[in-house]
Amino acid sequence: MKNCRCKPAYRIAPSPRREQGARGRDVAPAYRIAPSPTGYVHLGTIGMALVNSYLARQNHGTFYLRIEDTDSKRYVADAVAKMKTTFDYFGFQFDAEYVQSERTALYQQYARALIDAGKAYYCFCTADELAAMRAEQEKKGVKTGYYGAYAKCRHLSPAEVQKRLERGDPYVVRANFGYQDWGERITFTDAAKGEIALPPQINDPIILKANGVPPYNFAHVIDDTLMHTALVVRGEEWLISTAEHLQLCDLLGFPRLHYLHMPTINIEENGKKRKLSKRKDPQALVMNLVDAGYPRDAILEYLLTIYNTDFESWRTANPTADLTAFTFHIDKIGTNNPLFDLPKLNDIAKNVFARQTTAQVVAAFDAWQPTHLPDLSPVVKDRIRRMFAVERGGERPRKDLIKFGDIPTLYSYLFDEITVDVAQIDPAVVARYAEIYDDRDDQATWWAKIKAMTDDKKELRRIAANIRLAVTGQTNTPDLWSICRILGEKVVKSRLLRLAR
Ligand code: GLU
Secondary structure, three states: OOOOOOOOOOOOOOOOOOOOOOOOOOOOOEEOOOOOOOOEEHHEEEEHHHHHHHHHHHHOOOEEEEEOOOOHHOOOOHHHHHHHHHHHHOOOOOOOEEEEHHHHHHHHHHHHHHHHHOOOEOOOHHHHHHHHHHHHHHHOOOOOOOHHHHOOOHOOOOOHHHHHHHHHHOOOEEEEOOOOOOOOEEEEEOOOOOOEOOOOOOOOOEEEEOOOOOOOOOOHHHHHHHHHEOOEEEEEEHHHHHHHHHHHHHHHHHHHHHHHHHOOOOEEEOEEEEEEEEOOHHEEHHHHHHHHHHHHHHHHHHHHHOOOHHHHHHHHOOOOOOHHHHHOOOOOOOOOOEOOHHHHHHHHHHHHHHHHHHHHHHHHHHHHHHHOOOOHHHHHHHHHHHHHOOOOOOOOOOOOOOOOHHHHHOOHHOOOOOOOOOHHHOHHHHHHHHHHHHOOOOOHHHHHHHHHHOHHHHHHHHHHHHHHHHHHOOOOOOOHHHHHHHHHHHHHHHHHHHOOO
Protein backbone atom coordinates (compact mmCIF):
# COMPACT_ATOMS: atom_id res chain seq x y z
CA MET A 1 0.00 0.00 0.00
CA LYS A 2 3.00 2.26 -0.48
CA ASN A 3 1.72 4.41 -3.30
CA CYS A 4 -1.77 4.62 -1.97
CA ARG A 5 -3.57 7.75 -3.23
CA CYS A 6 -6.71 7.10 -1.34
CA LYS A 7 -8.03 4.33 0.79
CA PRO A 8 -10.51 1.93 -0.66
CA ALA A 9 -13.92 2.34 0.87
CA TYR A 10 -13.49 -0.96 2.64
CA ARG A 11 -11.06 -3.81 2.87
CA ILE A 12 -12.03 -7.41 2.63
CA ALA A 13 -11.04 -9.58 5.57
CA PRO A 14 -7.83 -11.31 4.47
CA SER A 15 -8.37 -14.87 5.65
CA PRO A 16 -11.71 -16.28 4.65
CA ARG A 17 -13.17 -18.68 7.14
CA ARG A 18 -15.43 -21.40 5.76
CA GLU A 19 -18.59 -21.81 7.73
CA GLN A 20 -20.50 -24.97 7.25
CA GLY A 21 -22.81 -23.95 4.44
CA ALA A 22 -24.84 -27.08 3.97
CA ARG A 23 -28.30 -27.32 5.38
CA GLY A 24 -27.69 -30.05 7.89
CA ARG A 25 -30.08 -32.97 8.13
CA ASP A 26 -30.15 -32.83 11.91
CA VAL A 27 -31.41 -29.26 11.99
CA ALA A 28 -35.11 -28.45 12.35
CA PRO A 29 -36.48 -27.02 9.11
CA ALA A 30 -36.36 -23.25 9.31
CA TYR A 31 -38.84 -20.84 7.79
CA ARG A 32 -38.38 -17.15 7.72
CA ILE A 33 -39.66 -13.76 6.89
CA ALA A 34 -37.06 -11.41 5.46
CA PRO A 35 -38.52 -7.92 5.15
CA SER A 36 -36.62 -4.83 4.12
CA PRO A 37 -37.32 -2.02 6.53
CA THR A 38 -38.71 0.43 4.00
CA GLY A 39 -41.44 1.94 6.14
CA TYR A 40 -44.70 0.36 7.15
CA VAL A 41 -45.45 -3.30 6.66
CA HIS A 42 -47.16 -4.36 3.43
CA LEU A 43 -50.24 -6.56 3.68
CA GLY A 44 -48.38 -9.15 1.60
CA THR A 45 -45.57 -9.28 4.17
CA ILE A 46 -48.06 -10.24 6.86
CA GLY A 47 -49.41 -12.81 4.41
CA MET A 48 -45.94 -14.21 3.92
CA ALA A 49 -45.33 -14.28 7.68
CA LEU A 50 -48.62 -16.08 8.13
CA VAL A 51 -47.83 -18.74 5.53
CA ASN A 52 -44.35 -19.29 6.96
CA SER A 53 -45.64 -19.55 10.50
CA TYR A 54 -48.09 -22.25 9.38
CA LEU A 55 -45.34 -24.14 7.55
CA ALA A 56 -43.00 -23.89 10.53
CA ARG A 57 -45.67 -25.17 12.89
CA GLN A 58 -46.84 -27.95 10.61
CA ASN A 59 -43.29 -29.15 9.92
CA HIS A 60 -42.09 -28.90 13.53
CA GLY A 61 -39.64 -26.28 12.38
CA THR A 62 -38.49 -22.87 13.48
CA PHE A 63 -39.55 -19.45 12.30
CA TYR A 64 -37.08 -16.59 12.20
CA LEU A 65 -37.00 -12.92 11.28
CA ARG A 66 -34.25 -11.50 9.13
CA ILE A 67 -34.08 -7.76 8.68
CA GLU A 68 -32.74 -7.11 5.19
CA ASP A 69 -31.26 -3.68 5.65
CA THR A 70 -28.27 -3.77 3.31
CA ASP A 71 -29.89 -1.33 0.93
CA SER A 72 -29.21 1.79 2.95
CA LYS A 73 -30.99 4.06 0.49
CA ARG A 74 -34.25 2.38 1.31
CA TYR A 75 -33.59 2.24 5.02
CA VAL A 76 -36.02 4.11 7.20
CA ALA A 77 -34.78 4.83 10.69
CA ASP A 78 -37.71 3.72 12.82
CA ALA A 79 -39.01 1.22 10.28
CA VAL A 80 -37.54 -1.76 12.11
CA ALA A 81 -39.30 -0.82 15.33
CA LYS A 82 -42.57 -0.27 13.49
CA MET A 83 -42.22 -3.57 11.73
CA LYS A 84 -41.66 -5.42 14.97
CA THR A 85 -44.68 -3.74 16.55
CA THR A 86 -46.76 -4.90 13.61
CA PHE A 87 -45.50 -8.49 13.80
CA ASP A 88 -46.18 -8.45 17.54
CA TYR A 89 -49.68 -7.16 16.98
CA PHE A 90 -50.42 -10.09 14.69
CA GLY A 91 -49.01 -12.49 17.24
CA PHE A 92 -45.98 -13.70 15.29
CA GLN A 93 -43.23 -15.05 17.48
CA PHE A 94 -39.73 -15.59 16.19
CA ASP A 95 -37.28 -18.22 17.33
CA ALA A 96 -34.39 -16.04 16.17
CA GLU A 97 -33.80 -12.60 14.75
CA TYR A 98 -30.99 -11.55 12.41
CA VAL A 99 -29.97 -8.20 11.01
CA GLN A 100 -28.06 -8.27 7.74
CA SER A 101 -26.16 -5.05 8.34
CA GLU A 102 -24.47 -6.79 11.29
CA ARG A 103 -23.20 -9.57 9.04
CA THR A 104 -21.16 -7.59 6.52
CA ALA A 105 -17.83 -9.18 7.46
CA LEU A 106 -19.28 -12.62 6.85
CA TYR A 107 -20.49 -11.74 3.35
CA GLN A 108 -17.08 -10.26 2.63
CA GLN A 109 -15.37 -13.46 3.68
CA TYR A 110 -17.44 -15.44 1.23
CA ALA A 111 -16.74 -12.91 -1.51
CA ARG A 112 -13.04 -13.18 -0.77
CA ALA A 113 -13.18 -16.97 -0.97
CA LEU A 114 -14.86 -16.70 -4.37
CA ILE A 115 -12.22 -14.25 -5.56
CA ASP A 116 -9.44 -16.59 -4.43
CA ALA A 117 -11.08 -19.42 -6.36
CA GLY A 118 -11.44 -17.32 -9.54
CA LYS A 119 -15.25 -17.37 -9.14
CA ALA A 120 -15.53 -13.67 -8.44
CA TYR A 121 -13.40 -10.66 -9.20
CA TYR A 122 -12.80 -7.03 -8.41
CA CYS A 123 -14.43 -4.69 -10.88
CA PHE A 124 -13.01 -1.18 -11.13
CA CYS A 125 -15.28 0.06 -13.91
CA THR A 126 -16.59 3.53 -13.25
CA ALA A 127 -20.18 4.62 -13.85
CA ASP A 128 -18.97 6.51 -16.95
CA GLU A 129 -17.22 3.47 -18.35
CA LEU A 130 -20.31 1.34 -17.79
CA ALA A 131 -22.50 3.93 -19.48
CA ALA A 132 -20.14 4.11 -22.47
CA MET A 133 -20.15 0.35 -22.73
CA ARG A 134 -23.90 0.27 -22.64
CA ALA A 135 -24.12 2.89 -25.38
CA GLU A 136 -21.75 0.84 -27.52
CA GLN A 137 -23.83 -2.31 -26.95
CA GLU A 138 -27.01 -0.49 -27.86
CA LYS A 139 -25.41 0.86 -31.00
CA LYS A 140 -24.29 -2.60 -32.04
CA GLY A 141 -27.69 -4.02 -31.18
CA VAL A 142 -26.27 -6.62 -28.78
CA LYS A 143 -27.51 -7.49 -25.32
CA THR A 144 -26.55 -4.86 -22.78
CA GLY A 145 -24.77 -5.87 -19.62
CA TYR A 146 -21.54 -7.00 -18.04
CA TYR A 147 -20.78 -10.34 -19.70
CA GLY A 148 -18.36 -12.17 -21.98
CA ALA A 149 -15.82 -9.86 -23.54
CA TYR A 150 -17.67 -6.89 -22.09
CA ALA A 151 -16.88 -8.10 -18.60
CA LYS A 152 -13.60 -6.22 -18.82
CA CYS A 153 -12.45 -6.63 -15.25
CA ARG A 154 -13.01 -10.38 -15.48
CA HIS A 155 -10.00 -10.39 -17.73
CA LEU A 156 -7.64 -8.19 -15.73
CA SER A 157 -4.30 -9.75 -14.89
CA PRO A 158 -3.54 -10.42 -11.21
CA ALA A 159 -0.76 -7.85 -11.40
CA GLU A 160 -3.15 -5.22 -12.73
CA VAL A 161 -5.67 -5.98 -10.00
CA GLN A 162 -2.95 -5.74 -7.39
CA LYS A 163 -1.81 -2.43 -8.79
CA ARG A 164 -5.26 -0.94 -8.73
CA LEU A 165 -6.00 -2.20 -5.25
CA GLU A 166 -2.79 -0.71 -4.02
CA ARG A 167 -3.61 2.52 -5.75
CA GLY A 168 -6.88 2.51 -3.85
CA ASP A 169 -9.18 2.49 -6.84
CA PRO A 170 -12.78 2.04 -5.76
CA TYR A 171 -14.29 -1.27 -6.75
CA VAL A 172 -17.23 -3.59 -6.55
CA VAL A 173 -16.98 -7.37 -6.50
CA ARG A 174 -18.73 -9.32 -9.23
CA ALA A 175 -19.56 -13.01 -9.44
CA ASN A 176 -17.79 -14.61 -12.38
CA PHE A 177 -20.62 -16.34 -14.19
CA GLY A 178 -18.22 -17.03 -17.03
CA TYR A 179 -16.53 -19.51 -14.70
CA GLN A 180 -18.67 -22.39 -15.84
CA ASP A 181 -21.12 -23.39 -18.55
CA TRP A 182 -24.64 -23.03 -17.21
CA GLY A 183 -26.36 -24.74 -20.10
CA GLU A 184 -29.49 -23.46 -21.82
CA ARG A 185 -31.69 -23.30 -18.79
CA ILE A 186 -31.51 -23.26 -15.03
CA THR A 187 -34.29 -25.56 -13.86
CA PHE A 188 -35.81 -25.99 -10.44
CA THR A 189 -39.03 -27.07 -8.80
CA ASP A 190 -40.95 -24.25 -7.23
CA ALA A 191 -42.92 -25.73 -4.33
CA ALA A 192 -46.09 -23.98 -5.50
CA LYS A 193 -45.60 -23.52 -9.23
CA GLY A 194 -43.85 -26.76 -10.12
CA GLU A 195 -41.12 -27.12 -12.72
CA ILE A 196 -39.56 -23.84 -13.77
CA ALA A 197 -36.88 -23.33 -16.41
CA LEU A 198 -35.18 -19.96 -16.64
CA PRO A 199 -32.41 -18.72 -18.87
CA PRO A 200 -29.22 -18.43 -16.84
CA GLN A 201 -27.97 -15.03 -15.86
CA ILE A 202 -25.09 -14.22 -18.17
CA ASN A 203 -24.20 -10.89 -16.60
CA ASP A 204 -21.68 -11.00 -13.82
CA PRO A 205 -23.77 -9.64 -10.95
CA ILE A 206 -22.39 -7.42 -8.25
CA ILE A 207 -22.05 -9.35 -5.00
CA LEU A 208 -20.40 -6.60 -2.98
CA LYS A 209 -21.23 -2.99 -3.70
CA ALA A 210 -18.69 -0.16 -3.59
CA ASN A 211 -19.44 0.30 0.11
CA GLY A 212 -18.58 -3.33 0.84
CA VAL A 213 -22.17 -4.34 1.45
CA PRO A 214 -23.83 -7.08 -0.59
CA PRO A 215 -27.00 -6.54 -2.55
CA TYR A 216 -29.98 -8.82 -1.90
CA ASN A 217 -28.81 -11.65 -4.20
CA PHE A 218 -25.60 -12.49 -2.36
CA ALA A 219 -26.81 -11.86 1.18
CA HIS A 220 -29.93 -13.93 0.50
CA VAL A 221 -28.03 -16.98 -0.77
CA ILE A 222 -25.53 -16.93 2.08
CA ASP A 223 -28.07 -16.27 4.80
CA ASP A 224 -30.73 -18.71 3.72
CA THR A 225 -28.05 -21.36 3.43
CA LEU A 226 -26.36 -20.69 6.76
CA MET A 227 -29.67 -20.18 8.53
CA HIS A 228 -30.92 -23.56 7.26
CA THR A 229 -33.98 -22.19 5.52
CA ALA A 230 -35.90 -25.26 4.41
CA LEU A 231 -37.99 -23.35 1.90
CA VAL A 232 -37.53 -19.76 0.80
CA VAL A 233 -41.10 -18.49 0.68
CA ARG A 234 -41.10 -15.13 -1.01
CA GLY A 235 -43.11 -12.94 -3.37
CA GLU A 236 -43.51 -13.82 -7.01
CA GLU A 237 -41.57 -10.72 -8.03
CA TRP A 238 -38.42 -12.70 -7.14
CA LEU A 239 -39.18 -15.67 -9.38
CA ILE A 240 -37.28 -14.33 -12.36
CA SER A 241 -34.12 -13.72 -10.27
CA THR A 242 -34.09 -17.29 -9.04
CA ALA A 243 -31.76 -18.43 -11.82
CA GLU A 244 -29.13 -15.99 -10.58
CA HIS A 245 -29.64 -17.11 -6.99
CA LEU A 246 -29.20 -20.77 -7.92
CA GLN A 247 -26.08 -19.90 -9.93
CA LEU A 248 -24.71 -18.18 -6.83
CA CYS A 249 -25.46 -21.31 -4.77
CA ASP A 250 -23.45 -23.32 -7.30
CA LEU A 251 -20.61 -20.85 -7.34
CA LEU A 252 -20.41 -20.87 -3.55
CA GLY A 253 -20.53 -24.66 -3.48
CA PHE A 254 -23.77 -24.62 -1.50
CA PRO A 255 -26.58 -27.08 -2.12
CA ARG A 256 -29.26 -25.29 -4.12
CA LEU A 257 -31.92 -23.56 -2.04
CA HIS A 258 -35.56 -24.53 -2.33
CA TYR A 259 -38.12 -21.91 -3.28
CA LEU A 260 -41.80 -21.20 -3.10
CA HIS A 261 -43.00 -18.07 -4.86
CA MET A 262 -46.26 -16.66 -3.53
CA PRO A 263 -48.78 -14.80 -5.67
CA THR A 264 -48.76 -11.04 -5.26
CA ILE A 265 -51.86 -9.12 -4.23
CA ASN A 266 -53.11 -6.92 -7.04
CA ILE A 267 -55.53 -4.11 -7.41
CA GLU A 268 -57.62 -3.14 -10.41
CA GLU A 269 -57.19 0.38 -11.71
CA ASN A 270 -58.84 1.62 -14.89
CA GLY A 271 -59.55 -1.95 -15.89
CA LYS A 272 -55.91 -2.95 -15.45
CA LYS A 273 -54.35 -5.14 -12.79
CA ARG A 274 -51.32 -3.88 -10.94
CA LYS A 275 -49.45 -4.75 -7.77
CA LEU A 276 -50.96 -3.38 -4.57
CA SER A 277 -48.59 -0.51 -3.87
CA LYS A 278 -47.41 0.82 -0.54
CA ARG A 279 -47.21 4.29 -1.99
CA LYS A 280 -50.53 4.47 -3.81
CA ASP A 281 -52.91 2.18 -1.94
CA PRO A 282 -53.67 2.83 1.70
CA GLN A 283 -54.98 -0.71 2.15
CA ALA A 284 -51.54 -2.05 1.18
CA LEU A 285 -50.23 -0.93 4.55
CA VAL A 286 -51.50 -3.39 7.02
CA MET A 287 -51.39 -0.86 9.86
CA ASN A 288 -53.99 1.21 8.01
CA LEU A 289 -56.38 -1.70 8.31
CA VAL A 290 -55.52 -2.06 11.97
CA ASP A 291 -55.97 1.68 12.47
CA ALA A 292 -59.37 1.47 10.79
CA GLY A 293 -60.27 -1.03 13.48
CA TYR A 294 -60.53 -4.29 11.54
CA PRO A 295 -60.20 -7.24 13.87
CA ARG A 296 -56.79 -8.83 13.75
CA ASP A 297 -58.21 -12.24 12.90
CA ALA A 298 -60.23 -10.80 10.02
CA ILE A 299 -57.05 -9.57 8.37
CA LEU A 300 -55.33 -12.93 8.89
CA GLU A 301 -58.40 -14.84 7.75
CA TYR A 302 -58.71 -12.67 4.66
CA LEU A 303 -55.08 -13.41 3.81
CA LEU A 304 -55.75 -17.13 4.16
CA THR A 305 -58.64 -16.88 1.70
CA ILE A 306 -56.20 -15.22 -0.69
CA TYR A 307 -53.42 -17.75 -0.28
CA ASN A 308 -55.22 -21.05 0.19
CA THR A 309 -58.09 -21.99 -2.10
CA ASP A 310 -59.51 -24.46 0.43
CA PHE A 311 -59.62 -22.02 3.34
CA GLU A 312 -63.20 -20.93 2.75
CA SER A 313 -64.59 -24.44 2.65
CA TRP A 314 -62.65 -25.18 5.85
CA ARG A 315 -64.21 -22.13 7.48
CA THR A 316 -67.70 -23.18 6.39
CA ALA A 317 -67.14 -26.62 7.86
CA ASN A 318 -65.55 -25.19 11.03
CA PRO A 319 -67.37 -21.92 11.63
CA THR A 320 -66.03 -21.31 15.13
CA ALA A 321 -62.61 -22.97 14.98
CA ASP A 322 -59.48 -21.03 15.82
CA LEU A 323 -57.29 -20.16 12.83
CA THR A 324 -54.48 -22.26 14.23
CA ALA A 325 -56.62 -25.36 13.63
CA PHE A 326 -56.43 -24.80 9.87
CA THR A 327 -53.83 -26.79 7.92
CA PHE A 328 -52.09 -24.75 5.24
CA HIS A 329 -51.67 -26.70 2.01
CA ILE A 330 -48.91 -25.69 -0.36
CA ASP A 331 -50.74 -27.35 -3.23
CA LYS A 332 -53.74 -25.12 -2.56
CA ILE A 333 -51.91 -21.87 -3.16
CA GLY A 334 -53.82 -20.21 -5.99
CA THR A 335 -51.99 -19.70 -9.24
CA ASN A 336 -53.55 -16.37 -10.14
CA ASN A 337 -52.53 -13.12 -8.56
CA PRO A 338 -55.55 -12.26 -6.42
CA LEU A 339 -57.23 -8.88 -6.40
CA PHE A 340 -57.55 -7.03 -3.13
CA ASP A 341 -61.24 -7.45 -2.32
CA LEU A 342 -62.55 -4.98 0.25
CA PRO A 343 -66.16 -6.28 0.32
CA LYS A 344 -64.74 -9.70 1.10
CA LEU A 345 -62.56 -8.39 3.91
CA ASN A 346 -65.61 -6.57 5.27
CA ASP A 347 -67.71 -9.69 5.13
CA ILE A 348 -65.03 -11.69 6.95
CA ALA A 349 -64.69 -8.94 9.54
CA LYS A 350 -68.45 -9.04 10.25
CA ASN A 351 -68.28 -12.75 10.80
CA VAL A 352 -65.18 -12.55 12.95
CA PHE A 353 -66.82 -9.95 15.21
CA ALA A 354 -70.03 -11.98 15.30
CA ARG A 355 -68.11 -15.07 16.45
CA GLN A 356 -66.34 -13.27 19.28
CA THR A 357 -67.57 -13.07 22.85
CA THR A 358 -68.46 -9.69 24.33
CA ALA A 359 -65.31 -9.88 26.45
CA GLN A 360 -63.15 -10.42 23.36
CA VAL A 361 -64.67 -7.49 21.48
CA VAL A 362 -64.41 -5.25 24.54
CA ALA A 363 -60.75 -6.19 25.04
CA ALA A 364 -59.94 -5.43 21.40
CA PHE A 365 -61.85 -2.16 21.56
CA ASP A 366 -60.11 -1.14 24.78
CA ALA A 367 -56.75 -1.73 23.12
CA TRP A 368 -57.70 0.16 19.96
CA GLN A 369 -59.71 3.07 21.31
CA PRO A 370 -57.15 5.20 23.24
CA THR A 371 -55.00 5.78 20.15
CA HIS A 372 -57.72 5.83 17.52
CA LEU A 373 -60.78 7.40 19.15
CA PRO A 374 -59.11 9.24 21.99
CA ASP A 375 -61.78 11.85 22.66
CA LEU A 376 -64.47 9.51 23.92
CA SER A 377 -66.01 10.50 27.23
CA PRO A 378 -66.10 7.72 29.82
CA VAL A 379 -69.91 7.69 29.53
CA VAL A 380 -69.91 7.20 25.78
CA LYS A 381 -67.14 4.65 26.01
CA ASP A 382 -69.16 2.70 28.53
CA ARG A 383 -72.21 2.79 26.25
CA ILE A 384 -70.16 1.44 23.35
CA ARG A 385 -68.77 -1.38 25.45
CA ARG A 386 -72.28 -2.34 26.57
CA MET A 387 -73.48 -2.11 22.98
CA PHE A 388 -71.13 -4.96 22.05
CA ALA A 389 -73.25 -7.30 24.17
CA VAL A 390 -76.47 -6.55 22.27
CA GLU A 391 -77.68 -9.49 20.17
CA ARG A 392 -74.38 -11.28 20.57
CA GLY A 393 -74.19 -15.09 20.55
CA GLY A 394 -77.12 -17.37 19.85
CA GLU A 395 -78.19 -18.86 16.54
CA ARG A 396 -78.17 -15.66 14.56
CA PRO A 397 -75.74 -13.19 16.08
CA ARG A 398 -75.82 -9.58 15.00
CA LYS A 399 -73.48 -8.84 12.10
CA ASP A 400 -73.37 -5.08 11.77
CA LEU A 401 -69.88 -4.28 13.00
CA ILE A 402 -67.06 -4.39 10.43
CA LYS A 403 -64.44 -2.19 12.05
CA PHE A 404 -64.18 -0.06 15.16
CA GLY A 405 -63.60 3.04 13.04
CA ASP A 406 -67.24 2.82 11.91
CA ILE A 407 -68.59 3.19 15.43
CA PRO A 408 -69.15 6.98 15.33
CA THR A 409 -71.53 6.51 12.40
CA LEU A 410 -72.78 2.99 13.00
CA TYR A 411 -73.63 3.65 16.65
CA SER A 412 -74.02 7.43 16.34
CA TYR A 413 -76.88 7.31 18.87
CA LEU A 414 -74.49 6.30 21.64
CA PHE A 415 -72.85 9.71 21.36
CA ASP A 416 -74.25 12.78 23.08
CA GLU A 417 -75.24 14.71 19.97
CA ILE A 418 -77.53 13.06 17.47
CA THR A 419 -79.18 14.37 14.32
CA VAL A 420 -82.80 13.51 13.72
CA ASP A 421 -84.80 14.17 10.58
CA VAL A 422 -87.53 16.15 12.34
CA ALA A 423 -89.80 16.08 9.29
CA GLN A 424 -90.25 12.35 9.85
CA ILE A 425 -91.23 12.72 13.50
CA ASP A 426 -94.79 12.67 14.84
CA PRO A 427 -94.57 14.79 18.02
CA ALA A 428 -97.65 13.16 19.53
CA VAL A 429 -96.09 9.70 19.31
CA VAL A 430 -92.81 10.71 20.90
CA ALA A 431 -94.60 12.63 23.65
CA ARG A 432 -96.63 9.54 24.49
CA TYR A 433 -93.53 7.31 24.50
CA ALA A 434 -91.81 9.75 26.83
CA GLU A 435 -94.69 9.29 29.24
CA ILE A 436 -94.65 5.51 29.21
CA TYR A 437 -90.92 4.82 29.01
CA ASP A 438 -89.54 3.36 32.22
CA ASP A 439 -85.98 2.02 32.57
CA ARG A 440 -87.16 -0.68 34.93
CA ASP A 441 -89.42 -2.37 32.36
CA ASP A 442 -88.20 -5.65 31.04
CA GLN A 443 -88.33 -6.16 27.32
CA ALA A 444 -91.77 -7.80 27.30
CA THR A 445 -93.36 -5.08 29.44
CA TRP A 446 -91.72 -2.38 27.35
CA TRP A 447 -93.09 -3.88 24.12
CA ALA A 448 -96.53 -4.47 25.64
CA LYS A 449 -96.72 -0.77 26.51
CA ILE A 450 -95.88 0.27 22.95
CA LYS A 451 -98.35 -2.21 21.52
CA ALA A 452 -101.06 -0.81 23.75
CA MET A 453 -100.72 2.52 21.90
CA THR A 454 -102.81 1.12 18.99
CA ASP A 455 -104.62 -2.01 17.77
CA ASP A 456 -103.73 -1.36 14.16
CA LYS A 457 -100.70 -3.28 12.85
CA LYS A 458 -99.71 -0.65 10.32
CA GLU A 459 -100.04 2.11 12.88
CA LEU A 460 -97.91 0.09 15.30
CA ARG A 461 -95.16 -0.07 12.71
CA ARG A 462 -95.37 3.70 12.23
CA ILE A 463 -95.22 4.30 15.99
CA ALA A 464 -92.23 1.95 16.45
CA ALA A 465 -90.40 3.62 13.56
CA ASN A 466 -91.05 7.06 15.07
CA ILE A 467 -89.71 6.02 18.43
CA ARG A 468 -86.61 4.47 16.91
CA LEU A 469 -85.90 7.56 14.86
CA ALA A 470 -86.46 9.92 17.79
CA VAL A 471 -84.15 7.99 20.13
CA THR A 472 -81.42 7.04 17.65
CA GLY A 473 -81.70 9.31 14.60
CA GLN A 474 -81.55 6.11 12.53
CA THR A 475 -84.25 4.06 10.81
CA ASN A 476 -82.50 0.76 11.31
CA THR A 477 -80.77 -0.27 14.53
CA PRO A 478 -80.20 -3.30 16.71
CA ASP A 479 -82.74 -4.04 19.41
CA LEU A 480 -84.26 -0.72 20.48
CA TRP A 481 -85.08 -1.74 24.04
CA SER A 482 -81.41 -2.57 24.59
CA ILE A 483 -80.35 0.77 23.15
CA CYS A 484 -82.79 2.65 25.41
CA ARG A 485 -81.44 0.77 28.41
CA ILE A 486 -77.87 1.59 27.48
CA LEU A 487 -78.71 5.30 27.03
CA GLY A 488 -80.74 5.41 30.24
CA GLU A 489 -84.11 6.98 30.97
CA LYS A 490 -82.80 10.52 31.33
CA VAL A 491 -81.18 10.64 27.91
CA VAL A 492 -84.05 8.79 26.22
CA LYS A 493 -86.61 11.18 27.64
CA SER A 494 -84.67 14.31 26.85
CA ARG A 495 -84.30 13.17 23.23
CA LEU A 496 -88.04 12.51 23.06
CA LEU A 497 -89.22 15.66 24.77
CA ARG A 498 -87.08 17.82 22.55
CA LEU A 499 -89.04 16.46 19.62
CA ALA A 500 -92.43 16.40 21.30
CA ARG A 501 -92.66 20.19 21.05
N1 GLU B 1 -36.10 -8.41 1.52
C1 GLU B 1 -36.90 -8.94 0.48
C2 GLU B 1 -38.14 -8.07 0.31
O1 GLU B 1 -38.39 -7.26 1.12
C3 GLU B 1 -37.35 -10.32 0.88
C4 GLU B 1 -37.32 -11.34 -0.17
C5 GLU B 1 -37.21 -12.68 0.51
O2 GLU B 1 -38.12 -13.05 1.25
O3 GLU B 1 -36.21 -13.36 0.31
O4 GLU B 1 -38.85 -8.22 -0.63
